[in-house]
Amino acid sequence: MCVRGGARRRAYGRPAVGNRPYRDPMRMGPHSLMPGDADAVKGKRLQRVALARAWQFAQPYRGTIALFLSAILAAALLALVPPFAFRAILDDAIPDEDRRLITVLAIVVVVAALADAALAILQRWCSARIGEGLIYDLRLALFRKVQRMPVAFFTRTQTGALISRLNNDVVGAQTAVTSTLGSVVSNVVVLVTTLAAMIALEWRLTLLALIVLPLFIIPAKRVGRRLQAISREQMGVNAEMNSQMTERFNVSGAQLVKLFGRSNDEVDLFDRRARRVRDIGITSAMYGRVFFVALGMVGAIGAAAVYGIGAFYVVDGTITSGTLVALAALVTRVYQPLTGLTNARVDLMTAMVSFERVFEVLDAPEAITDRPGAVDLVAPKGRVELDHVRFRYPAAATVTVSSLESPTALGGADPDRDVLADVSLTIRPGETVALVGSSGSGKTSLASLIPRLYDVSDGAVRIDGRDVRDLTQESLRAAIGVVSQDPHLFHDTIGANLRYAKPDATVAELDEACRGARILDMIRELPDGYDTVVGERGYRMSGGEKQRLAIARLLLKNPAIMILDEATSHLDNENEAHVQAALEHALRGRTALVIAHRLSTIRDADRIVVLDDGRIAEEGTHDELLARGGLYAAQVFAGESALLD
Numbered sequence: 001m002c003v004r005g006g007a008r009r010r011a012y013g014r015p016a017v018g019n020r021p022y023r024d025p026m027r028m029g030p031h032s033l034m035p036g037d038a039d040a041v042k043g044k045r046l047q048r049v050a051l052a053r054a055w056q057f058a059q060p061y062r063g064t065i066a067l068f069l070s071a072i073l074a075a076a077l078l079a080l081v082p083p084f085a086f087r088a089i090l091d092d093a094i095p096d097e098d099r100r101l102i103t104v105l106a107i108v109v110v111v112a113a114l115a116d117a118a119l120a121i122l123q124r125w126c127s128a129r130i131g132e133g134l135i136y137d138l139r140l141a142l143f144r145k146v147q148r149m150p151v152a153f154f155t156r157t158q159t160g161a162l163i164s165r166l167n168n169d170v171v172g173a174q175t176a177v178t179s180t181l182g183s184v185v186s187n188v189v190v191l192v193t194t195l196a197a198m199i200a201l202e203w204r205l206t207l208l209a210l211i212v213l214p215l216f217i218i219p220a221k222r223v224g225r226r227l228q229a230i231s232r233e234q235m236g237v238n239a240e241m242n243s244q245m246t247e248r249f250n251v252s253g254a255q256l257v258k259l260f261g262r263s264n265d266e267v268d269l270f271d272r273r274a275r276r277v278r279d280i281g282i283t284s285a286m287y288g289r290v291f292f293v294a295l296g297m298v299g300a301i302g303a304a305a306v307y308g309i310g311a312f313y314v315v316d317g318t319i320t321s322g323t324l325v326a327l328a329a330l331v332t333r334v335y336q337p338l339t340g341l342t343n344a345r346v347d348l349m350t351a352m353v354s355f356e357r358v359f360e361v362l363d364a365p366e367a368i369t370d371r372p373g374a375v376d377l378v379a380p381k382g383r384v385e386l387d388h389v390r391f392r393y394p395a396a397a398t399v400t401v402s403s404l405e406s407p408t409a410l411g412g413a414d415p416d417r418d419v420l421a422d423v424s425l426t427i428r429p430g431e432t433v434a435l436v437g438s439s440g441s442g443k444t445s446l447a448s449l450i451p452r453l454y455d456v457s458d459g460a461v462r463i464d465g466r467d468v469r470d471l472t473q474e475s476l477r478a479a480i481g482v483v484s485q486d487p488h489l490f491h492d493t494i495g496a497n498l499r500y501a502k503p504d505a506t507v508a509e510l511d512e513a514c515r516g517a518r519i520l521d522m523i524r525e526l527p528d529g530y531d532t533v534v535g536e537r538g539y540r541m542s543g544g545e546k547q548r549l550a551i552a553r554l555l556l557k558n559p560a561i562m563i564l565d566e567a568t569s570h571l572d573n574e575n576e577a578h579v580q581a582a583l584e585h586a587l588r589g590r591t592a593l594v595i596a597h598r599l600s601t602i603r604d605a606d607r608i609v610v611l612d613d614g615r616i617a618e619e620g621t622h623d624e625l626l627a628r629g630g631l632y633a634a635q636v637f638a639g640e641s642a643l644l645d
């Protein structure tokens, strides 16, 4: 349906990623984008802005977040119960031979364990609700946003990168709220409560236990940083691998690989990437393990130190053996939150990168929007007017998110040339105008201005005397039907593809539209009729059949204005006769702009407009133009196909 020449050309014309040093656009967080001090400050400011916005998204979950944090706090306090119970057993119950107290204390410990388990489940319930809820919210917001993006956005955007924002980054962003926020709060609470309890028990031993900490925290900080870098690299190489798969596993990609005999090169490329994924996976696993082993070791050394030195205190009678046991139990709970907190900032920053990548898409400029106070186009008569139209394709910055663009896309260069210069043309209601001109003269571009897939750079496009920018996009597009050279069908049944134009169409209506488009007989011959699945992986319709189906779809839509962009090119004679008949039916009583290069299509038009390098060179009926002996006549005499090439 839409005019996407640029994208197609790019996708087929170049051996995509190739072997140039790969700059993954998906990994351009603020860090990789901004080296240098001044930029780092800017990065921090950005982070703060992102943080504030992230909080906006978390707002609806305020209540659940409060419950979540309360559960964390309660669990941290509850964890102090067993050490103190053990101390009471050793210091009071055993010496006093108080059997009742022993039983009570044992029950207290069991109840604490049960309550702790309940709290753990409550915590998970909260974090799952918050996390999944956020994922849902962000995804929906992104999908909505993408629906509003102009065509130009899609011609420049790497689909895989965009999908990854909706899949991975959204998940990464929610971890900022659930796991990072949760672990920071729980670490702070556990640290404060445990330290307070330890100091209350015996401050000298507590200090002693803390002395070993710097030995660990400083290297831990390093390892944590490295681990972050590794996991970011891991995301990057995974993305590279995935984008190769998404590009090569669709029908046209696979065909291209085969026809150019590049299978082995593809395997090599994939091998290199998958190998990187493997190697980084191993490195990451090793760093992670070393980190935790070291943490466990420090815990063990701490406990040993507490016992080793504390035992002398017990012998001296400074502390009781119960206090010693309680201290030893508590000391192991101090190291983990401390190391966790040393890396909290980096953790948070990493999680924020995902949020920023989501916001980046949400904030992308919406080049084409309904103007405030835009009105509906009601009962369109179909008068189309181009008034001194100048058009140049929009600059990248106004339509795309640069990190979503393919590194090989159009070289990122902005178009510096007017595609249309001062074009004025009026098509009266019901008139059929044929637009001809050599390839690249701007025919498709001109046609795309009418349904406002792009906005004019200067001048105006009017329908029934109203500037298309003053109309709601929905009503404007309802009034216009487009058949392009290669119409798109969704991977769905024929019926569903037709009903895309009119969801409540009855079978009788489908029949009528298909009869008009000269495709009914063909559909009836299919074993499943309207239930036949078409599209890339379904029943492969021929070019002519697809075009007639697309015309049937338009007949259901019943627009006042029809635009056919080379809808009859590449058809053999028999197919063409069918399509021609379908078109004749479709165009009856409608305003039509027909871009064509077949003389048979052109000759029937009420008027022919010849476009040459973005300007109207000639205008008139077939006979008038022939008599005039200009560009058109020259092309016709040179043979009809020369009108295109």
Ligand SMILES: Nc1ncnc2c1ncn2[C@@H]1O[C@H](COP(=O)(O)OP(=O)(O)O)[C@@H](O)[C@H]1O
Pocket (backbone or CB within 6 Å): 005, 006, 007, 155, 393, 415, 419, 437, 438, 439, 440, 441, 442, 443, 444, 445, 446
């Ligand atoms: N998405 C795009 N971005 C930038 N330039 C484009 C884009 N699409 C087409 N062009 C350029 O605009 C000019 C006119 O293209 P087009 O309207 O497709 O011509 P035609 O349909 O007559 O063959 C060409 O030079 C083409 O390279």
Ligand SMILES: [Mg+2]
Pocket (backbone or CB within 6 Å): 005, 443, 444, 445
């Ligand atoms: Mg074209």
